[in-house]
Amino acid sequence: MENLSLHDPPPPGDQPPQLPQMIPQLPPQMFTTAAQLLDLTDKKLLVALRDGRKLIGVLRSWDQFANLVLQDTTERIYVQNLYADINRGVFLVRGENVLLLGEIDLDRDDDIPEPYQQAPVEEVFALQKKEMEERKRKEKVRTRKLQGYGFEGDMGVEGIL
Amino acid sequence: MNRFFTPFFKTLVDHEVTVELKNDISIRGTLKSVDQYLNIKLDDISVVEEIRYPHLSSVKNVFIRGSVVRYVHLPGAAVDTALLEDATRREAAQASAKAKQG
Numbered sequence: 181m182e183n184l185s186l187h188d189p190p191p192p193g194d195q196p197p198q199l200p201q202m203i204p205q206l207p208p209q210m211f212t213t214a215a216q217l218l219d220l221t222d223k224k225l226l227v228a229l230r231d232g233r234k235l236i237g238v239l240r241s242w243d244q245f246a247n248l249v250l251q252d253t254t255e256r257i258y259v260q261n262l263y264a265d266i267n268r269g270v271f272l273v274r275g276e277n278v279l280l281l282g283e284i285d286l287d288r289d290d291d292i293p294e295p296y297q298q299a300p301v302e303e304v305f306a307l308q309k310k311e312m313e314e315r316k317r318k319e320k321v322r323t324r325k326l327q328g329y330g331f332e333g334d335m336g337v338e339g340i341l
Numbered sequence: 342m343n344r345f346f347t348p349f350f351k352t353l354v355d356h357e358v359t360v361e362l363k364n365d366i367s368i369r370g371t372l373k374s375v376d377q378y379l380n381i382k383l384d385d386i387s388v389v390e391e392i393r394y395p396h397l398s399s400v401k402n403v404f405i406r407g408s409v410v411r412y413v414h415l416p417g418a419a420v421d422t423a424l425l426e427d428a429t430r431r432e433a434a435q436a437s438a439k440a441k442q443g
Contacts, residue, residue, distance in 0.1 A: 210374060211347065211351055211374055211375060211376050211377075212376050212377070213376045213377075213378065213380055215374065215376075216373075216374050216376060216380060216382045216404055217404065220404060226396055226397070226400055228396070230409070234396045246380070246404075246406055256396065258395055258396065263395070275406070276408070278406050279362065279364070279405070279406060279409045280362075280368075280403050280404060280405045280406065280409070281403065281404040282386075282397060282400030282401075282402070282403040282404075283400065283401055283402050283403075284399050284400055284401075285399050285400065285401040288398070288399040288401075289399050290399070291398070291399060292395060292398070293391070293392060293395045293398050295392070296395050
């Protein structure tokens with residue numbers, strides 16, 4: 181990656197397209213995937229994946245596809261009004277599976293909203309399994325009904341974030 | 342297409358927008374950055390229906406992968422629709438001129 185800071189002028193000959201000429205533009209290197217992920221590096225992040233998993237870990241490396249390497253990762257499972265943490269270690273996540281990355285405000289870290297209480301992993305895990313099966317069943321019925329009307333389901337994101 | 346949309350989103354930086362994801366969660370925040378894939382970075386976020394999505398309660402800013410975005414709700418006042426229409430027509434005219442040549 182080039183060592184451009186956000187305040188460098190744009191490279192010569194690289195003119196922005198015509199649309200916003202009358203509107204002042206910030207330097208184009210602010211608007212790259214790299215620039216967006218750069219300030220998240222080495223921070224404690226929450227990563228939500230497409231299958232509904234939530235990982236909490238320190239972002240150590242990434243590329244333009246949002247492939248990520250996370251260190252000291254824990255997976256947090258929420259079910260009903262319970263949650264559990266599982267230690268997972270180092271994670272390499274393929275970019276296509278990423279929904280979003282959130283920087284955790286360390287001042288507000290671990291204040292889990294009111295109704296949620298920590299519970300043993302096994303208990304939460306069993307509950308989650310049950311909930312997922314129930315959801316799958318419902319989803320199947322819905323898809324079948326929609327297909328009856330000629331619709332294809334929106335299968336873009338399977339998980340409930 | 343990117344020639345057009347990325348610069349457009351760039352003009353909305355520092356405005357409040359609401360991003361609706363494909364899994365129905367809506368996140369409101371200040372638009373900080375957009376890139377060529379329409380990955381979006383939001384600051385000072387709040388989640389609509391926060392209690393259903395407890396994992397975002399201690400998160401202050403997010404990077405959202407462009408591929409999971411369904412809608413971006415924009416502040417109407419910040420969008421110059423006339424300028425957009427004009428730019429779109431110009432683009433279309435150019436494209437059809439090119440098609441005729443080729």
